[in-house]
Amino acid sequence: MDNQNSVPVADRRGDGSRMEESRNGLSRRQALGAISWAALAAGMTANPALAAPKRAGKPSDAAKKAFVDDLIKRMTVDEKIGQLRLISIGPEMPHAKLMDEVAAGRIAGSFNTVIRRDNRPLQEAAVKRSRLKIPLFFAYDVVHGHRTTFPIPLGLASSFDMAVIERMARVSAVEACNDGVDMTFAPMVDIGHDPRWGRTSEGFGEDPYLVSECARASVRGFQGTSPDKPDTIMAAVKHFALYGAVEGGRDYNTVDMSPLRMRQTYLPPYKAAIDAGAGGVMVALNSINGVPATSNTWLLQDLLRKEWGFKGVTVSDHGAITELTRHGVARDNREAAKLSIKAGIDLSMADQVYLAELPGLIASGEIKMAEIDACVREVLGAKYDMGLFADPFLRMGKPEDDPVDVKADSRLNRQPAREIARETIVLLENRNQTLPLKKQGTIALIGPLADSGLDILGSWSAQGVPEQAVTLRAGLEAAIEGKARLVTARGSNVIDDQKVVEYLNFLNWDKPEVIQDPRSIEAMIEEAVSVASQADVVIAAVGELRGMSHESSSRVSIDMPGSQRRLLQALKATGKPLVVVLMNGRPLAIGWEKDNADALLETWYTGTEGGNAIADVLFGDHNPSAKLPISFPRSVGQIPTYYNALRIGRPYTEGKPGNYTSQYFEEAQGPLYPFGFGLSYSRFALKDLKLSATRLKRGEKLSAEATLTNEGSHEGANVVQLYIADPYASIARPVKELKGFQKVTLKPGESRVVRFEIGEDELKFINGELKEVVENGRFDVQLGLDSHDVLVQSFELV
Ligand code: BGC
Numbered sequence: 003m004d005n006q007n008s009v010p011v012a013d014r015r016g017d018g019s020r021m022e023e024s025r026n027g028l029s030r031r032q033a034l035g036a037i038s039w040a041a042l043a044a045g046m047t048a049n050p051a052l053a054a055p056k057r058a059g060k061p062s063d064a065a066k067k068a069f070v071d072d073l074i075k076r077m078t079v080d081e082k083i084g085q086l087r088l089i090s091i092g093p094e095m096p097h098a099k100l101m102d103e104v105a106a107g108r109i110a111g112s113f114n115t116v117i118r119r120d121n122r123p124l125q126e127a128a129v130k131r132s133r134l135k136i137p138l139f140f141a142y143d144v145v146h147g148h149r150t151t152f153p154i155p156l157g158l159a160s161s162f163d164m165a166v167i168e169r170m171a172r173v174s175a176v177e178a179c180n181d182g183v184d185m186t187f188a189p190m191v192d193i194g195h196d197p198r199w200g201r202t203s204e205g206f207g208e209d210p211y212l213v214s215e216c217a218r219a220s221v222r223g224f225q226g227t228s229p230d231k232p233d234t235i236m237a238a239v240k241h242f243a244l245y246g247a248v249e250g251g252r253d254y255n256t257v258d259m260s261p262l263r264m265r266q267t268y269l270p271p272y273k274a275a276i277d278a279g280a281g282g283v284m285v286a287l288n289s290i291n292g293v294p295a296t297s298n299t300w301l302l303q304d305l306l307r308k309e310w311g312f313k314g315v316t317v318s319d320h321g322a323i324t325e326l327t328r329h330g331v332a333r334d335n336r337e338a339a340k341l342s343i344k345a346g347i348d349l350s351m352a353d354q355v356y357l358a359e360l361p362g363l364i365a366s367g368e369i370k371m372a373e374i375d376a377c378v379r380e381v382l383g384a385k386y387d388m389g390l391f392a393d394p395f396l397r398m399g400k401p402e403d404d405p406v407d408v409k410a411d412s413r414l415n416r417q418p419a420r421e422i423a424r425e426t427i428v429l430l431e432n433r434n435q436t437l438p439l440k441k442q443g444t445i446a447l448i449g450p451l452a453d454s455g456l457d458i459l460g461s462w463s464a465q466g467v468p469e470q471a472v473t474l475r476a477g478l479e480a481a482i483e484g485k486a487r488l489v490t491a492r493g494s495n496v497i498d499d500q501k502v503v504e505y506l507n508f509l510n511w512d513k514p515e516v517i518q519d520p521r522s523i524e525a526m527i528e529e530a531v532s533v534a535s536q537a538d539v540v541i542a543a544v545g546e547l548r549g550m551s552h553e554s555s556s557r558v559s560i561d562m563p564g565s566q567r568r569l570l571q572a573l574k575a576t577g578k579p580l581v582v583v584l585m586n587g588r589p590l591a592i593g594w595e596k597d598n599a600d601a602l603l604e605t606w607y608t609g610t611e612g613g614n615a616i617a618d619v620l621f622g623d624h625n626p627s628a629k630l631p632i633s634f635p636r637s638v639g640q641i642p643t644y645y646n647a648l649r650i651g652r653p654y655t656e657g658k659p660g661n662y663t664s665q666y667f668e669e670a671q672g673p674l675y676p677f678g679f680g681l682s683y684s685r686f687a688l689k690d691l692k693l694s695a696t697r698l699k700r701g702e703k704l705s706a707e708a709t710l711t712n713e714g715s716h717e718g719a720n721v722v723q724l725y726i727a728d729p730y731a732s733i734a735r736p737v738k739e740l741k742g743f744q745k746v747t748l749k750p751g752e753s754r755v756v757r758f759e760i761g762e763d764e765l766k767f768i769n770g771e772l773k774e775v776v777e778n779g780r781f782d783v784q785l786g787l788d789s790h791d792v793l794v795q796s797f798e799l800v
Contacts, residue, residue: 069391070382073134074375081134082378083360084108086343088141088317090352091115100124104138105131108357110349110381111139116148116181116465118404122395129394137394139385143462144186144224144235145204146170148177150414150610151459151466154551154587155190155216157426157606159206159631160680162721163745164219166425171223173415174464175235180405180413181465182398184388185236187284187317189220191271192241194632195642198251200555203461203587203607205246207631208644208677210267211740214274221278229281230389232396238282238317239275243301244268245286251641252556257288262733265768267646273310281314281387285347287322294329296322297341307346315384317349318342324353335359340368348377409467416611423608423615429626429681431602436579438622438683439539441485446537447475448493448530448573449544450566451585456515457496460607461552461587470610474543474583477613481621489537493530493573495519496547497564506549515549523565527572534576541581541620542573548607551587560591560638567594574598583616589634593674604630622683625718627745629680629788633673639666645677645789646736649729672790678723678740679788684714684750688722691785691793698799700776703761706783708793710756712748719747722756725784725792726764731777733770738784738792758785765799 074082084107089095091112095103097120103109104127115121121140128138146152152170161167171189178186191213194202206216217239226234247268248255259268276283283306286295295301296318306312323342324335332338339359342350350356363369389396405413429437439445451457453475455468472480478488495518497503507514519526534540544566549555561567571594574580582599584590585607595602603626608615618624635643654665656672665671691708698704710722724742728735741764744756760783762776769775778799786792 066383066386070379070386073136073382074378077134077378079361079364079371079374081107082374083356085110085136085378085381086349086356086360086374088113088349088351090320101127104128107132107134107136109138111141111185113141113143113187113351115140116142116178116183117408118182118398119401121182122398122401125394125398136382137385137390139184139388139390140182141185141187141238142178142183142464143188144174144178144183144464145188145190145462146174146460147419147466147609148174148181148183148464149409149466150174150177150416150419151463151471152419152609153423153426153612154203154460154462154607155206156203156587156631157608158422159212159216160428160604160606160628161422161425162212162629162631162743163425164215166422167216167219168223169418170422171220172226173418175224175226176233177413177415178235179233179397181408183235184390184397185238185282185384186224187238187240188224189217189237189275190240191217191275192244192246193268193271194246195644196246196248196251197560197588197590197632197635198557198638198641199246199248200253200550200552200557200587201246202589202632203551206271208633209631209646209740210270212631212743213271217271217275218278221275221280225279225281229387230392230396235397236281236384236388237275238284238315239272239280240284241286241319242272242283242306243286243295244290245288248288253554254287257290259291261772262768262770265772266736276310276312281384282317283312283314284317284319285322287319287325289329294322294326294331296347297326297331297338297345299345302346313383314387315348315380316346318347318351320352323347323350323355336362339363343369343373343377346377348380409465409470411470414470414610419609420611420614420618423611424618424624426606426608426628427616427619427626428604428628428630429601429619429683430604430675430679431596431599432681432683433600435683436539436581436600437603437620439581439620441482441621443538444487444489444536445478445482446534446540446578447478447488447490447543448534448540449542449569449583450492450494450496450519451545452490452492452541452543457548457585458607458612459609460548463548463609466610472611472613474541474613474616477615477617478541478620480614481617481623489533491530491533492519492526493542494523494526494565494569496545496566498523499564506547506555516547523568527565527569530569531572531576534573534578537578539579539581540573540576541583542570543583543585544570545584545586545590546588548587557588558638560588560635560641562590562592562595570595570598581620583620589632591635591637591674593636596674622716625683625716626680627682627719627721629678629721630675631677633677634675636669636674640669640673643673645673646739648734649737650734676788676790678721678786679790680721682714682716682718682720684712684716684718686718686720686748686787687711687713688785688787688793691783691795693783693795693797696797698760698797700762700799703759704797705757705759706785706795707755707757708785709753710746710748711753712750715750717747717749719745720787721745723786723789724758725786725789726760727782727784728765728767728777728779729782730779731767732775735767738782738789740789756785
């Protein structure tokens with residue numbers, strides 16, 4: 003084993019699930035045209051399991067069914083059980099043992115191994131040594147990049163640009179293919195209403211419409227036209243379902259939710275990914291109304307298979323089957339295996355439960371062979387769909403084409419990473435046109451996140467290498483080269499609490515992520531203030547360590563952690579213009595920063611090219627146009643804060659405070675920053691909302707249009723957002739719902755009419771009987787550049 007790889011954070015659980023990277027050469031692209039399977043040809047053609055489908059052309063469903071059925075007929079019980087196991091390579095599964103297990107037909111696939119040189123012998127063991135020569139598949143968490151790390155999903159969603167998300171997924175898929183990866187555990191489409199939840203960073207925010215769009219774009223990008231191509235991977239959407247609603251934002255906690263809310267808010271994004279063709283579904287770790295997702299027959303059978311018609315493979319989350327005993331719904335592993343297989347978990351991830359328990363359950367008749375076959379069919383079907391029966395080495399290529407240095411910079415896609423990252427940066431404040439900065443004079447860069455290649459990569463950085471990441475410091479240096487002077491100081495640590503540092507470092511299994519500056523906060527601030535005093539402007543890079551916004555990283559507070567606020571206050575006191583650059587994976591309570599920063603940029607975690615992208619924005623080489631995909635509460639006590647809440651009987655009315663309306667009395671009401679909010683260096687005006695009709699007949703459409711004008715002096719883009727409110731219906735409806743958006747680029751002085759079509763699709767909802775309906779009556783059409791400040795016109799559906 004070789005530890006020089008960057009550690010995928012996915013591995014922080016400590017299963018050591020990585021293998022050595024290979025050191026060979028040519029690019030995958032070169033390999034793709036020239037794949038020759040002569041070495042394996044004899045074995046393959048002699049073997050009916052591998053002989054059937056041809057690589058060229060898309061086989062029909064009937065051909066796939068015939069192929070899979072035939073194979074199942076020839077499988078032993080042990081071989082069938084083997085096809086239900088997805089293993090993570092680690093200490094408990096050393097390489098030699100793994101090879102034997104594969105050759106014995108006891109493994110369907112592995113995850114966390116992304117080195118062709120290591121995976122090739124495993125695939126060879128499968129297709130040469132196993133009896134039926136069924137190929138393995140290789141999966142990995144390609145969530146926001148593979149070798150190149152792109153911005154975290156919360157950032158990607160901020161782009162409000164689906165081409166950006168599709169491009170991220172496309173480039174990531176190609177990179178993953180070059181490492182022999184066949185499947186990704188992504189997109190993660192869990193709606194987030196509680197920023198205490200660390201996995202908020204991995205999702206696309208709070209809104210079902212936006213997250214569904216992001217889900218579709220991701221699947222398109224990962225799978226391309228079909229997941230059976232050498233440059234496409236299968237997408238397994240996760241975490242099915244409702245994981246984002248864990249109680250109190252505490253990871254792995256229970257979820258209790260009305261069926262109406264599920265269908266209205268939380269379920270649509272999974273459905274969107276499935277409708278877009280996602281070949282896999284990863285099942286969530288949480289329970290839903292008392293029944294763990296992993297053993298939830300309603301979820302996995304009634305909803306997923308019967309109602310939604312999902313035809314792909316389901317994967318448990320890591321160790322979730324054994325966890326059924328801890329949920330208290332299975333007496334022991336035997337019962338856990340029985341419940342999961344009956345519910346419809348095809349692949350068990352990273353445990354031995356199916357292997358150990360299914361033989362006995364089959365022998366006793368508690369599980370019927372047909373139930374096993376149903377799961378095996380999906381696994382084989384997924385392999386078929388990934389093109390692996392036609393060519394087990396489809397993505398792995400030939401040994402002579404293996405990259406010499408898997409981490410070579412030439413394997414990165416820096417240009418797309420920079421262009422994508424720029425689209426994800428949200429400008430929250432810009433007083434006195436502090437930004438864009440000029441490339442002149444002295445610029446002070448201060449803050450514990452200013453030069454961290456690790457943190458800027460964000461939560462699921464896959465094979466991203468911190469040393470290859472452009473930090474903000476490096477980005478600024480490159481941008482101002484020869485034109486301005488950069489002076490720097492750390493200023494503070496991100497966190498001061500040693501217990502928190504230990505927690506974050508404990509999670510990381512091979513080397514500590516968090517290295518503390520041992521100086522006192524007073525000494526660091528003193529130095530920072532003296533550095534700031536020499537400068538014309540101060541940029542402060544503050545926020546969260548990336549490990550704070552991750553799996554198993556729930557917070558009790560969403561405040562600016564540690565002494566960073568003190569640092570900011572001291573910098574403010576210098577009287578220099580203060581530009582606060584936030585790096586974080588969840589909404590933070592940044593009231594002080596809102597009021598005191600001269601400019602405030604939410605950059606999330608921008609990835610490998612983050613420093614360059616942030617510099618592009620700071621200096622105006624790129625005009626920011628991103629919008630918040632999630633509301634920012636003012637304080638932890640205001641959680642949940644989301645824009646599309648249901649109507650209530652005693653709503654708080656802006657400007658008319660009073661008792662006995664719904665409010666927190668110690669604090670201003672409403673979010674600090676609303677959903678959809680984000681500024682530009684230009685000034686945009688949206689005016690003249692017009693509807694093409696005031697009455698709409700069923701089956702017809704009307705249009706809503708308004709004129710967007712760039713009244714400022716910079717070319718730039720803005721996102722026109724369409725919200726619809728249904729003020730009177732058979733049930734209380736959300737105060738408004740996003741139903742469309744368009745990103746429009748305009749030159750200074752330019753105007754454009756932006757038009758949206760509205761028909762029954764935009765007006766339908768789930769009623770009290772859980773049926774999709776459209777009800778007559780008034781609808782309010784709202785167009786705005788955020789969810790709060792909107793133009794309104796009404797029409798009547800008749
Ligand atoms: C996470 C999943 C991830 C899996 C494999 C689990 O702990 O919940 O999101 O795909 O590990 O790395």
